[in-house]
Amino acid sequence: MPQLTTTSPAPVKRNSLTKNQLPGWANWAVLAGSLILGAALSTLIGFNVIAWALISAALFVIAGYFVTLSVEGGRKAKDRFVTNIIVAAFIVALLPLVSVIWTVLAKGIPGLSMGFLTTSMNGMTGAVDNASVQNGTEVLGGAYHAIVGTVLITLWATIISVPIGLLAAVYLVEYSKGGALSRAITFFVDVMTGIPSIVAGLFAAAFFGLMFGPGTRTGFIAAVALTVLMIPVVIRSTEEMLKIVPNELREAAYALGVRKWRTIIKVVVPTAISGIASGVTLAIARVIGETAPILVTAGFVNSINWNVFSGWMATLPTFIYRQLMNPTSPTNVDPSAQRAWAAALILIVFVMLLNLIARLIARIFAPKTGR
């Protein structure tokens, strides 16, 4: 039998609801304490910012646990511990993002000039780079040919994959009745999203290799490889968008005697067009940065090639790769590195712009779902 005792009223002002709780400033106090202690400890092993941050973070997590344990009890302490770990995970995830963007900006901006955007690497030999390093003059050569290649190949991939992707999505949403075929298509579209990009490149190379002889490399083959990567993305996003078109719209059209295909073309697709457009833009953003499939299908050149059906082509990603792996001048790699980073900056700007456009389209022209 537990013994009943009468508790005397608490002498302090805190009421029973907030008893055994840390005050709001406790967390900040622990943080300040661990930062100071972390600075002291990291000075012992030779001060640097990374060591300071790591030691302070570890101290903060541990101290937070024990401070909470002493006042609020074990369960709350565990909660505090996990919360701190999760916030730490988020900060850890942000570090590479910040580092990548900072590196690309810092290393890419010096190489960016009108000359870089409007000249190709045609005639750029190691001697030119050596001379520019020795004389301290501007780095010559640029990525114009790679920009042309990127735009053309991506354009062709879009032209092929958008109609196919759109029609397939229309089939899945409007025509299929949940049969085996549509379930197979849905399943394999999902599986296709996971095809490694280099395998898509190998497929295109193998396919055209059989038709036009091995070693055939053109921009169009690269576009076919990108199509394999792009179609599933287009289908998935279009499918999602068509699904949220309210059924009332379709029924209203049918009630007016409109045929099914005209309903789809004139009512369903226009209602969802903003979502479809943003999905397509995201798909373009995904394939524009692909390197491996281009490398095995379009080869690499230093001169401008406007014809996707004949001759090798360069794109921005392969340009970056080649400049880093095979610098134009093996003895002076700095000009090549500078060109690579400038091209990386252009590529990232392309991709970010596409993402931004996709989000804007989706937000401004959001479909009216009738809710």
Added chain:
Amino acid sequence: MSNTLTEGGAKGRAGDKVFSGLTLFAGCLILVVLFAVAAFLILQAMPTFAADPAKITGGEGFWVYIWPIVIGTLIAAVIALLIATPVGIGVALFISHFAPRKMAQGLGYVVDLLAAIPSVVYGAWGIAVLAPALVPVYGWLAENAGWIPIFQGPASQTGKTMLTAGIVLSVMILPIITSLSREIFLQTPKLHEEAALAMGATRWEMIRMAVFPFARAGVISAVMLGLGRALGETMAVALVLSSGALIPSLIKSGNQTIAAEIALNFPEAFGLRLSELIAAGLILFVITLAVNMIARWIISRHKEFSGAN
């Protein structure tokens, strides 16, 4: 008054047939393409399987040539998963359950930005920033933990090692794991969460008792999809890893992955070597296909039982 929507009788009927036929054709084309990918890879890889083992690179047949690279691919993917899974789930939880509601969506976009950066840029970042930064760490590991085979010294002086490649890969698959897990976490029935909190559970206990059991299948498949991406990722490894024979140490140069092997050698390959690389691609295709199919199977099974839709 004729209306553009309703005009035409027989013509409209034909249009219906043509249009539905077109969509059906496009749908079937997807299956044909996937089948064609497999078929052409097999067709072009045949010479390798039929060839005299002595003529294959290494001189001892295709399987002897390929297995160290397959193991290397798996090692890189496992390192990436070991790092990206806890961090990715943590980030997903932070966005879905810990961050202030107003910030959550913006933070989601920020993490999605990681997915928008092209792989070749990650590779370049790996060589220029990450590898040099890790050299002292590797030196320390080789000195103090060298008795563990994976940290056997002497450490690479350039930092272009398997561990660096694995870390770069983990950054690249992080957004996949995060965004999928986040979606699943957000789908947890609000009633379950509120019931747990009403019983006096702390936030962590609520997540452990209500969110995790609900999300387990989804998170597993998210990790599998991340694995599929890590297995097939090419450029980051091709740029970051200075490749070589299969060795246990992760902090020395050495090891190779299938995708990087193809990318590095394909431009100069012809004849049997070309076929060999395509055969390697076929192996990669089969592995990633299996991983992705298992992941999708888990998701589809989960959908039927969750009642979330």
